[in-house]
Amino acid sequence: MARERTTRSPVTARVPRASALPATPRLKGSGAGLVPCGFDLLVLTVANDVQRRYAEQMLDIRKTLGTLPHGLETLVIADSAGKRIGSGGSTLLCMAELAKRGMLKTARAQARGTRILILHSGGDSRRLPSWSAPGKIWVPLGRTGRAKTVRRKLHANAVRGTARIETSAHGLGPFNVPTLFDLILAELSRLTLPASGGVLVASGDAALRLADEHITFATGGATVLAFPGGPDRAARHGVFVLDKRNRVVSTLQKPSRVQLQSAGALSASGHAAIDSGIFFFPTAACHALLRGAGADPRTGRAPAGSLLAELTRGNASLDLYQEIAHAMSSSAERATFVTRFAAGGSSARERMLGTFFTATHQVALHATLLKKGSFLHLGTTRELIERLSSTMPERMFPDLLNKRTHTGPDSVLALETGKDAHAPRGIARYAVPVGSAQQCWVLHGIDDDCKTSASDGGTVCGKPLRTLELQTGSTARAIWGSAPHTLWNARIYPVGKPDDAWRAMQWILSDARAPAAWRRMRKLSLAELMLLANPDALARGHIHAQAYAPWRPTAVAPLDRAREYAARAAITQSNTARATARTAAMSAVGVAVARDALMPREVRAFAVRQDQAVWASAPVRIDLAGGWSDTPPLCIEHGGSVVNAAVTLGGTLPLQVMVRVTDTPEITVHSVDSGRTGRYRSTRELLDHHDPAVWDALPRAALVLSGLVPRDPKANLRTHLERAGGGLAITLFSAVPRGSGLGTSSILGATMLATLDRVAGRSTDPEHVARNASLLEQMIQTRGGWQDQVGGLWGGIKLCTTRPGVHQVPHVAPIAAPPAFVRTLHERAVLLYSGRRRMARDILETVVLRYLRGEHAVVDARARLVAGAHAMADEIARGDVSAFAHRLAEYRELKRTVDPASVTPNIEANVRQLGDRVASWSMAGAGGGGFLLILCRSASAAHSVRNQLESDPGHPLARPFAFELDPGGLRISVL
Numbered sequence: 015m016a017r018e019r020t021t022r023s024p025v026t027a028r029v030p031r032a033s034a035l036p037a038t039p040r041l042k043g044s045g046a047g048l049v050p051c052g053f054d055l056l057v058l059t060v061a062n063d064v065q066r067r068y069a070e071q072m073l074d075i076r077k078t079l080g081t082l083p084h085g086l087e088t089l090v091i092a093d094s095a096g097k098r099i100g101s102g103g104s105t106l107l108c109m110a111e112l113a114k115r116g117m118l119k120t121a122r123a124q125a126r127g128t129r130i131l132i133l134h135s136g137g138d139s140r141r142l143p144s145w146s147a148p149g150k151i152w153v154p155l156g157r158t159g160r161a162k163t164v165r166r167k168l169h170a171n172a173v174r175g176t177a178r179i180e181t182s183a184h185g186l187g188p189f190n191v192p193t194l195f196d197l198i199l200a201e202l203s204r205l206t207l208p209a210s211g212g213v214l215v216a217s218g219d220a221a222l223r224l225a226d227e228h229i230t231f232a233t234g235g236a237t238v239l240a241f242p243g244g245p246d247r248a249a250r251h252g253v254f255v256l257d258k259r260n261r262v263v264s265t266l267q268k269p270s271r272v273q274l275q276s277a278g279a280l281s282a283s284g285h286a287a288i289d290s291g292i293f294f295f296p297t298a299a300c301h302a303l304l305r306g307a308g309a310d311p312r313t314g315r316a317p318a319g320s321l322l323a324e325l326t327r328g329n330a331s332l333d334l335y336q337e338i339a340h341a342m343s344s345s346a347e348r349a350t351f352v353t354r355f356a357a358g359g360s361s362a363r364e365r366m367l368g369t370f371f372t373a374t375h376q377v378a379l380h381a382t383l384l385k386k387g388s389f390l391h392l393g394t395t396r397e398l399i400e401r402l403s404s405t406m407p408e409r410m411f412p413d414l415l416n417k418r419t420h421t422g423p424d425s426v427l428a429l430e431t432g433k434d435a436h437a438p439r440g441i442a443r444y445a446v447p448v449g450s451a452q453q454c455w456v457l458h459g460i461d462d463d464c465k466t467s468a469s470d471g472g473t474v475c476g477k478p479l480r481t482l483e484l485q486t487g488s489t490a491r492a493i494w495g496s497a498p499h500t501l502w503n504a505r506i507y508p509v510g511k512p513d514d515a516w517r518a519m520q521w522i523l524s525d526a527r528a529p530a531a532w533r534r535m536r537k538l539s540l541a542e543l544m545l546l547a548n549p550d551a552l553a554r555g556h557i558h559a560q561a562y563a564p565w566r567p568t569a570v571a572p573l574d575r576a577r578e579y580a581a582r583a584a585i586t587q588s589n590t591a592r593a594t595a596r597t598a599a600m601s602a603v604g605v606a607v608a609r610d611a612l613m614p615r616e617v618r619a620f621a622v623r624q625d626q627a628v629w630a631s632a633p634v635r636i637d638l639a640g641g642w643s644d645t646p647p648l649c650i651e652h653g654g655s656v657v658n659a660a661v662t663l664g665g666t667l668p669l670q671v672m673v674r675v676t677d678t679p680e681i682t683v684h685s686v687d688s689g690r691t692g693r694y695r696s697t698r699e700l701l702d703h704h705d706p707a708v709w710d711a712l713p714r715a716a717l718v719l720s721g722l723v724p725r726d727p728k729a730n731l732r733t734h735l736e737r738a739g740g741g742l743a744i745t746l747f748s749a750v751p752r753g754s755g756l757g758t759s760s761i762l763g764a765t766m767l768a769t770l771d772r773v774a775g776r777s778t779d780p781e782h783v784a785r786n787a788s789l790l791e792q793m794i795q796t797r798g799g800w801q802d803q804v805g806g807l808w809g810g811i812k813l814c815t816t817r818p819g820v821h822q823v824p825h826v827a828p829i830a831a832p833p834a835f836v837r838t839l840h841e842r843a844v845l846l847y848s849g850r851r852r853m854a855r856d857i858l859e860t861v862v863l864r865y866l867r868g869e870h871a872v873v874d875a876r877a878r879l880v881a882g883a884h885a886m887a888d889e890i891a892r893g894d895v896s897a898f899a900h901r902l903a904e905y906r907e908l909k910r911t912v913d914p915a916s917v918t919p920n921i922e923a924n925v926r927q928l929g930d931r932v933a934s935w936s937m938a939g940a941g942g943g944g945f946l947l948i949l950c951r952s953a954s955a956a957h958s959v960r961n962q963l964e965s966d967p968g969h970p971l972a973r974p975f976a977f978e979l980d981p982g983g984l985r986i987s988v989l
Contacts, residue, residue: 052083052129052202052203052204052205052206052207053083053086053129053130053131053202053203053207053214054085054086054087054128054129054130055086055087055088055089055112055117055128055129055130055131056086056087056088056089056130056131056133056199057088057089057090057091057108057111057112057130057131057132057133058073058088058089058090058091058133058135058151058218059090059091059092059104059108059132059133059134059135060090060091060092060093060135060149061092061093061135061137061138061149061544062092062093062544062545063092064147064148064544064545064546064547064549065092065135065147065148065149065544065549066090066091066092066549067549067550067553068147068148068149068152068549068552068553069090069135069148069149069152070090071549071550071553071557072148072152072193072195072553072556072557073088073090075188075553075557076187076188076196078584079188079189079584079867079868079869080864080867080869080870080871080872081186081187081188081196081867081868081869081870082199082870083199083203083870084870084871084874089111091107091108091111097328097329098137098328098331099325099328099330099331099332100331100332100333100334100337101134101217101332101333101334101335102332102333102334102335102336102337102338103325103330103331103332104134105132105134105215105303105334105338106303106304106307106309106321106322106325106332107322107325107326108132108213109132109213109295109300109303109304109314110304110307110309110314110315110316110322111314112130112213112300112314113300113304113309113310113311113312113313113314114313114314114315117130118213118297118300118301118304118311118314119297127208127209127210127211127212127297128211129207129211129212129214130211130212130213130214131199131202131213131214131215131216132213132214132215132216133151133195133198133199133202133216133217133218134215134216134217134218135149135150135151135195135218138502138541138544140464140465140502140540141463141464141465143442143456143458143464143502143540144442144444144456146540146543146544147446147543147544147547147549147552148547148549148552148553148556150194150218150219151193151194151195151198151218151219152193152194152195152556153193153194154187154191154192154193154556154560155187155191155192155193155194155197186200186868187560187868188557188560188561188581188584188867188868189560189561189577189580189581189584189867189868190577190581190866190867190868191560194218194219194221195218197221198216198218198220198221201221201222201223201224201225202214202216202224202292204224204225204227205224205229206229207231207294208231208233208296210233210296210297211296211297212231212294212295212296212297212299212300213294213295213297213300214292214293214294214295215292215293215294215295215334216291216292216293217291217292220291222239222241222290222291222292222384223386224384226385227384227385227386229382229384230382231294231296231382232294232296232378232380233296234296234378235296235299235342235377235378235379235380236293236294236295236296236299236342236377236378236379236380237293237294237379237380237381237382238254238262238289238290238292238293238294238339238379238380238381238382239290239292239293239381239382239384240254240287240288240289240290240381240382240383240384241287241288241290241383241384241386242281242283242285242286242287242288242383242384242385242386243285243286243288244284244285244286245270245271245274245280245284245286247286247288248269248274248279248286248288249268249269249270249271250268251268251288251289252265252266252267252268252288252289252335252336252339253265253266253267253269253274253279253286253287253288253289254266254279254286254287254288254289254339254343254381255277255278255279255287255343256279256287256381257344259380260380260381260382260383261344261378261379261380261381262339262342262343262344262379262380262381263343263344263345264277264340264343264344264345264346265335265336265339265340265343266279267335267336269286274286287381287383289335289339290384291334291335293334293339295377299377302373302374302376302377303338303373303374303377304322305373306321306369306370306371306372306373306374307320307321307322307325307370308320308321308322308323308366308369309322319362320366321366321367321369321370324366330363330366332370336355337351337355337367337370338374339379340355341370341371341374341375342374342375342377342378342379343379344378346371346375348368348371348372348375351367351368351371352364352367352368352371355367438523440459440460440461440476441457441458441459441460441475441523442456442457442458442459442460443455443456443457444456445512445515445516446543446547446552447547447548447551447552447555448509448538448543448546448547448548449548450548451511452509452510452511452512452515453509453510453511453512453515454507454508454509454515454538454543454547455507455508455512455515455516455518455519456507456540456543457475457519457522457523458474458475458501459473459474459475459476461473461476462474462475462476462501463501464500464501464502464540465500465502466500466501467479467498467499467500468480468482468499468500469499472499472500472501473501474501474504474506474522475522475523479499479500479501479504482504482506485521485522485525485526485527485528486506486527486528486532486533487527487528487533488533492505493505493506497539497541501540502539502540502541503539503540503541504539504540505537505538505539505542506522506537506539507519507537507538507539507540507543508532508535508536508537509535509536509537509538510535510536514531514535515535517531518531518532518535519532557585558585560581561581561582561584561585571606572602572603572605572606572609573602573603573606573647573650573651573866575598575602576599576600576602576603576606576647576866577599577866577867577868579595579596579598579599579602580595580596580599580863580866580867581866581867582595583595583596583599583863584863584867596859596863599862599863599866600795600797600859600862600863601795603646603647603797603862603866604792604795604797606646606647606650606820607646607650607788607789607792607797607820608789608792608793609820610820610821611789613719613721613725613789614719614720614721614771614774614776614786615721616721616722616724616725617720617721617722617738617773617774617775618737618738619737619738619739620675620722620738620739620740620773620774620775621772621773621774621775622675622772622773622988623675624675624676624677624739624740626674626675626988626989627672627673627674627988627989628672628673628674628769628772628773628986628987628988628989629670629671629672629769629986629987629988629989630670630671630672630765630766630768630769630772630984630985630986630987631667631669631670631671631765631984631985632667632669632670632761632762632764632765632806632807632983632984632985633660633661633662633667633668633669633761633806633809633980633982633983634660634661634663634668634669634750634754634756634757634758634761634805634806635658635659635660635661635756635757635761635801635802635805635806636658636659636661636756636805636845636938636945636947636977637656637658637755637757637801637805637937637938637939637940638657638658638659638811638886638890638902638905638936638947639656639657639879639882639883639885639886639887639901639902639905640654640655640656640657640801640879640880640882640883640886640905641656641799641801641879641905641909641939641940642799642861642875642876642879642909642912642940643655643656643876643879643880643883644656644799644800644801644814644816644822644824645797645798645799645858645861645862646797646799646822646862647862647865647866648862648865648876649799649800649816649818649822650818650819650820650822651818652818652876652877652880653815653816653817653818653819653880654799654800654801654814654815654816654822654880655813655814655815655816655879655880655883655884656801656804656813656814656815656883657811657812657813657814657829657883657886657887657890658757658801658804658805658811658812658814659805659810659811659812659979660805660806660808660809660810660811660979660980660981660982660983661845661977661978661979661980662977662978662980663749663750663845663975663976663977664749664975664976664977665976665978666749667980667985668748668749668750668758669747669748669749669750669758669761669762669765669806670746670747670748670765671744671745671746671747671762671765671766671768671769672744672745672769673742673743673744673745673769673770673772673773674742674743674745675739675740675741675742675743675773676740676741676742676743677740677741678740678741679731679732679735679736679740679741680693680694680695680731680732680735680741681693681694681695681700681717681723681731681735681741681742681744682694682741682742682743682744683710683713683714683744683746684743684744684745684746685709685710685746685747686745686746686747687746687747687748687749688709690709690710692710692713694714694731695731695732696731697723697724697725697726697727697728697729697730697731697734698727699714700714700717700718700723700731701714701718701725701727702714703715703718703793703794704793704794704795705794705795706759706794706795706796711794712759712762712763712766712790712794713744713746713766715763715790715793715794716763716766716767716770716790717742717744717770718793719767719786719789719790719793720767720770720771720773720774721774722738722742722770722773722774723735742773744766744769746762746766748762751847751851751944751971752851753850753851753943753944754847754938754939754944754945755937755938755939755940755941755943755944755945756938756939756944756945757801757802757803757805757806757939759796759802760787760791760796760798760802760803760806761802761803761805761806761807763787763790763791763803764783764784764787764790764803764806764807764984765806765984767783767786767787767790768783768984768986769986771783771786772986772988778984778986780804780807780808780826780983780984781823783803783807783984784800784803784804784807784824785821785823787800787803787807788800788803788822796858797858797859797862798858800814800816800822800824801814804824804826806983806984807983807984808826808828808983809980809981809982809983810828810829810979810980810981810983811828811829811831811890811979812826812827812828812829813826813827813829813883813884813887814826814827815827827887829887829890829891830891831890831891831893832892832893834893835890835893835894835895835898836979838895839895839949839979840978840979841953841956842895842933842949842950842951842952842953842955842956843947843948843949843950843956843977844947844948844949844950844956844959844960844963844974845938845945845946845947845948845974845975845976845977846924846945846946846948846963846967846972846973846974846975847944847945847971847972847973847974847975848920848921848924848943848944848945848946848969848972849967849968849969849970849971849972849973850918850920850921850942850943850944850969850971851943851944857913857915857916857940857941857942858940860913860915861912861913864912871911871912872911872912875908875911875912878908879905879908879912882901882904882905882908885901886898886901886902886905889901895949898934898949899933899934899949900934902934902935902936902947902949903934903935903936905936906935906936906937909936909937909940909941910941913940913941913942915941915942916937916940916941916942917937917941918941918942918943920968920969921937921943921946923968924968924969924972925946925948927962927968928948928959928962930951931950931951931955931956931958931959932948932949932950932951932955932959933949933950933951934948934949935947935948935949945975960974
């Protein structure tokens with residue numbers, strides 16, 4: 015791929031040393047050997063200090079939100095003098111900086127090699143000037159709602175037809191608004207680098223699709239990724255000539271068909287190996303390149319007069335593809351190389367290039383051929399518009415734009431508040447902050463070429479550049495100085511207060527003369543603007559715009575709206591606004607769950623007599639694998655899979671509900687365990703059920719959902735009950751401590767719904783009850799998933815799964831655990847109440863908001879939770895206790911990934927006190943308190959642990975509970 019030459023001299027910016035890099039955790043079993051990211055360190059090169067400061071803030075917001083791969087350290091390196099030293103020179107300077115910080119040690123010198131990505135983020139972006147100040151790599155690619163694949167026509171350099179560009183971007187980019195950077199990093203993170211480490215170098219102007227590619231890297235030399243293309247496509251790129259073993263023999267730059275045929279560059283199918291811009295250098299290859307540049311590979315230091323010293327001063331230039339790749343090709347010769355690339359330079363340059371060739375030529379360059387060559391490239395303003403319009407017909411910011419704002423087709427409109435705006439067809443219009451309170455307003459045509467001179471037909475807003483002198487009344491020298499007469503160098507864009515600068519620039523849209531106000535104002539060129547922009551204000555504005563960027567208001571899905579509110583909650587500085595946004599996000603999730611849900615009809619007559627009582631009892635559940643995958647919106651968008659076990663406590667079913675029909679037309683609810691009683695004589699009282707912290711919110715909501723009471727707040731409750739057959743007396747009992755993590759409230763709610771359904775004469779089958787129980791969770795705003803109620807309604811150990819969709823209907827598959835496994839579980843397992851309560855709603859809200867914001871840790875963990883559930887089911891079915899213990903520990907760590915507070919220091923300390931008698935353990939629910947399931951190494955170890963916990967539990971309320979698997983689930987009868 016053709017790339018602009020860029021200049022890079024290292025500027026120190028929060029650089030981690032090799033010793034500071036954390037060890038990358040590896041998960042065993044499901045996803046064994048996979049790591050959260052393929053890199054330990056990302057080195058991002060940028061054009062200047064403005065881009066450096068902007069990039070650091072973009073990386074910081076990703077770290078804060080968790081959308082950078084876990085464990086990835088970052089370093090931003092900027093040009094120091096604005097001199098062009100080429101992509102190869104930049105690569106060498108980065109390698110030298112890494113060597114100085116001890117990051118290019120051989121694998122033998124450390125536990126494993128450091129895996130480093132150098133991403134060259136492009137130069138001044140003259141073809142996309144609206145992003146020249148922050149850098150083109152940060153161009154947003156449009157909001158991603160539900161995971162999707164966008165089919166779009168590729169740009170002119172791509173093969174004819176269409177290609178699949180993956181933007182299924184849960185977890186891709188902050189606020190689910192990925193940029194080109196996020197897409198490139200996601201694709202490159204698919205690569206598995208050798209354990210010995212090394213440096214991957216890539217261009218930041220295009221994202222190559224690497225899904226379904228099987229890529230290997232040579233450890234004895236360097237590797238370049240190449241994609242297939244016909245002669246027409248090859249004529250626009252660099253091409254590698256390969257031997258039978260795919261070693262690079264020679265390189266060609268934009269070759270003709272005749273040159274391709276003459277060099278033997280075409281395969282039997284007529285395809286050439288085209289440069290992708292992605293190179294991999296093992297540590298030994300990095301050392302060779304540094305030695306060739308005159309540097310010590312151990313320290314990165316080079317004496318004066320060396321190639322590296324000249325690159326640092328900006329007095330030399332190297333291109334990664336042309337000079338470095340050519341030097342590594344097998345047919346290259348030193349004399350030819352020096353003659354070709356010294357370009358009539360000094361003898362010192364010839365000497366430096368000769369030394370560089372000798373060292374670099376010892377590194378063999380191998381090509382790995384990709385199956386396809388699909389990539390996303392945003393070279394121009396028009397390509398950006400086509401990209402955005404392919405995913406969304408119009409991108410609107412209704413909260414930020416004035417009602418009189420107008421956008422024409424094919425137009426780019428900046429964000430600002432409080433003024434009329436107009437962007438005619440084909441015009442890009444944006445404001446760039448300069449200084450603390452000023453803006454520079456820029457208008458240009460989307461097809462204007464910033465590189466074409468006025469004498470060669472260059473344009474501004476579609477009009478010839480040569481008309482600028484007439485319209486402005488300025489001389490060519492005043493507009494361009496001594497710089498080339500191009501739009502890039504035209505000093506025509508006014509700087510001032512936003513309104514003043516905007517009004518002063520309107521003349522450019524017509525044939526009118528520039529006003530006196532324009533002539534009085536300070537003016538900048540695009541070239542100057544990228545150096546004088548305020549990076550902090552730019553970053554704040556772009557983060558704010560991405561966080562507040564909604565979908566079209568006429569078609570906002572609830573989960574899209576939830577993501578918008580979650581983003582606002584992440585960036586607002588006001589505690590009140592943050593709380594409001596969090597509540598709105600969770601409410602939108604509730605709307606998604608309850609949308610299209612059918613409420614049971616109101617009951618006109620009870621189906622039981624006044625002297626009868628409906629009695630129901632249920633077990634609690636222990637969560638063994640897959641929890642959180644059952645939680646909306648995760649399960650709505652991906653489906654869920656969990657494994658849990660229904661259990662009794664102390665030989666009894668701990669959750670019980672009784673409903674009696676009385677002769678008094680009122681509703682009474684009595685909670686045995688809390689000792690509270692409520693009497694309700696109006697419908698309005700029962701409809702007030704939205705606060706889960708209120709003790710009777712659950713029975714109130716269950717009554718409303720069941721249809722046994724009116725849903726119209728104006729309806730007379732007494733009249734309704736008299737007609738239906740009497741009053742209702744509900745008794746609730748839970749023998750489980752509050753905040754247990756055993757699914758108590760959800761199962762109690764499901765049990766209550768079952769009794770009320772029986773009173774109403776409806777089915778009490780588990781599928782029907784579970785479906786309404788999920789709706790009940792939304793009514794009381796606990797927003798929970800479906801696994802708790804399923805865990806208690808069905809008995810035994812089971813694998814419960816759902817498919818994606820709003821209507822979550824769990825498929826419950828009992829797991830036939832061998833009797834020996836069940837016996838061992840009873841002998842060796844200890845169920846411990848920690849004595850510490852946890853509120854499921856608070857934990858759930860935190861996790862759901864992280865998912866809605868696209869935090870990588872949660873998004874990545876969801877898939878592993880599902881895989882872990884199926885793996886756990888297999889281990890239980892096989893009766894493998896050791897594997898069960900391993901999966902249980904793995905599950906605990908996945909829960910910790912989703913919610914770091916799930917495993918508290920106090921709980922860990924309690925388990926540590928039990929010593930090596932413990933084989934494995936995990937929280938019985940979401941964590942943060944409640945019950946723990948502890949698997950001991952033997953029956954005798956379990957007996958010892960129980961005795962210790964009885965005498966010294968570590969908390970006044972902590973105690974072990976006797977439990978047994980319950981095969982029956984919900985029981986219900988009419989007495």
